[in-house]
Amino acid sequence: MKKRLLLIYLLLATKMLSLQAQEKCYTAIRRAKIEADKPELKALFEQKEQVLQQFLAEKPYAKRNNTVIPVVVHVLYKLEEENISDEQIRSQIKVLNEDFGFTNKNKLDDSHAFYKYCAAAGIEFKLANIDPSGNPTSGITRTKTTKDFWNEEEFEDVKFSDYGGVNNWDPSSYLNIWVANLDTSSDILGFAILPDELSKNPEHDGLVIRHEALGNVGTAGKNGYGSANLGRTATHEIGHWLNLKHIWGDAVCGNDLVADTEPADSSNSDCPKFPHHPKNSCGSSENGEMFMNYMDYTSDDCMSMFTIGQIERMKAALSLYRSKILTSKGYVSATITENELPNYVEIYPNPSKGTINLHITNEAGLNAFISLVDIFGKTVKTFGTTTNKMSLNCEELPNGVYFIQLQNAEFNTSLKLILNRE
Numbered sequence: 091m092k093k094r095l096l097l098i099y100l101l102l103a104t105k106m107l108s109l110q111a112q113e114k115c116y117t118a119i120r121r122a123k124i125e126a127d128k129p130e131l132k133a134l135f136e137q138k139e140q141v142l143q144q145f146l147a148e149k150p151y152a153k154r155n156n157t158v159i160p161v162v163v164h165v166l167y168k169l170e171e172e173n174i175s176d177e178q179i180r181s182q183i184k185v186l187n188e189d190f191g192f193t194n195k196n197k198l199d200d201s202h203a204f205y206k207y208c209a210a211a212g213i214e215f216k217l218a219n220i221d222p223s224g225n226p227t228s229g230i231t232r233t234k235t236t237k238d239f240w241n242e243e244e245f246e247d248v249k250f251s252d253y254g255g256v257n258n259w260d261p262s263s264y265l266n267i268w269v270a271n272l273d274t275s276s277d278i279l280g281f282a283i284l285p286d287e288l289s290k291n292p293e294h295d296g297l298v299i300r301h302e303a304l305g306n307v308g309t310a311g312k313n314g315y316g317s318a319n320l321g322r323t324a325t326h327e328i329g330h331w332l333n334l335k336h337i338w339g340d341a342v343c344g345n346d347l348v349a350d351t352e353p354a355d356s357s358n359s360d361c362p363k364f365p366h367h368p369k370n371s372c373g374s375s376e377n378g379e380m381f382m383n384y385m386d387y388t389s390d391d392c393m394s395m396f397t398i399g400q401i402e403r404m405k406a407a408l409s410l411y412r413s414k415i416l417t418s419k420g421y422v423s424a425t426i427t428e429n430e431l432p433n434y435v436e437i438y439p440n441p442s443k444g445t446i447n448l449h450i451t452n453e454a455g456l457n458a459f460i461s462l463v464d465i466f467g468k469t470v471k472t473f474g475t476t477t478n479k480m481s482l483n484c485e486e487l488p489n490g491v492y493f494i495q496l497q498n499a500e501f502n503t504s505l506k507l508i509l510n511r512e
């Protein structure tokens with residue numbers, strides 16, 4: 091008898107260890123710690139879930155026009171490799187818009203049994219172009235830190251300047267994404283704060299992602315994180331940020347509070363073959379577990395869908411917990427229309443670090459009034475009128491998107507100009 095108990099114990103211990111070894115998202119682990127430390131918060135979260143369930147029952151899938159979420163990416167680096175490029179960050183935004191817009195290249199074929207559950211979430215992500223003080227921004231901050239790397243005990247420090255990190259921007263108006271060198275001895279790719287915690291811990295709100303799991307170029311997939319090379323860590327973490335749970339409900343045959351995701355007995359990894367675990371012990375259909383869901387633990391190239399039920403839950407979270415972001419001033423679309431420059435006008439470099447060269451090679455372009463306007467159409471600087479060769483000094487202006495306008499009797503033109511001193 092004792093021997094049998096020992097065997098069961100060993101089996102359980104091995105199972106737990108193997109589960110721990112596979113953990114690549116810290117969201118649920120962090121949440122469980124908070125709930126264990128503060129039972130009053132656990133009670134509050136349960137209460138909020140009831141309100142949310144009521145909301146979902148009363149207002150099923152309300153169609154709303156595309157929601158635009160302004161994003162700020164905070165890069166924390168010590169070594170140059172960790173100071174990832176703008177290109178890598180922009181590749182992440184592109185992936186998010188494909189995944190949430192259901193335009194991802196690897197989406198299921200329409201003959202697949204799960205295709206009918208797939209949909210576009212109607213949520214769009216844009217790098218912020220206005221910062222919390224109302225100034226133009228590239229939507230990217232870069233902070234040099236003295237930290238070699240961040241281990242699990244220090245994950246939250248990433249969010250505080252006092253601990254070597256950087257504070258978040260108003261989380262009711264921006265999605266904050268910190269990119270940092272998380273301890274490479276850990277499998278953790280990133281984590282997010284669930285939206286029902288926003289009112290209690292606003293300064294923690296956002297996502298933290300290791301630089302090797304952000305976007306799909308640059309350091310993406312490097313240092314042994316090859317299966318996280320396509321930018322889907324952020325897709326998964328934003329799922330949490332908008333209130334989704336893992337599809338196995340973080341327990342054996344757990345509940346993810348979504349009806350159309352198929353019950354799963356635990357997380358899946360790599361990329362199983364369909365159907366995977368058909369008619370499993372938790373009651374899945376003959377189609378088995380939905381391992382291609384963004385809220386599983388499969389590899390980036392395997393994931394391809396959110397379900398309609400998950401999208402409803404995300405939309406409910408936007409309405410109940412994150413409604414202020416729907417009217418955020420963090421992103422404004424340009425009010426100026428860009429038109430083609432005549433071939434006798436050259437403006438370079440663009441993007442510029444602050445000094446712009448202007449060459450006019452035909453007299454039709456001379457004596458044009460030069461002004462620089464911001465994305466709201468407000469004139470921020472004027473430079474007199476054009477001569478053949480000019481150097482325009484914009485050193486004192488903050489980084490951001492501007493339009494350079496040239497006007498004379500012959501022509502009237504606007505060119506988008508980016509100031510970026512990174």
Ligand SMILES: [Zn+2]
Pocket residue numbers: 115116117118326327330336
């Ligand atoms: Zn997760």
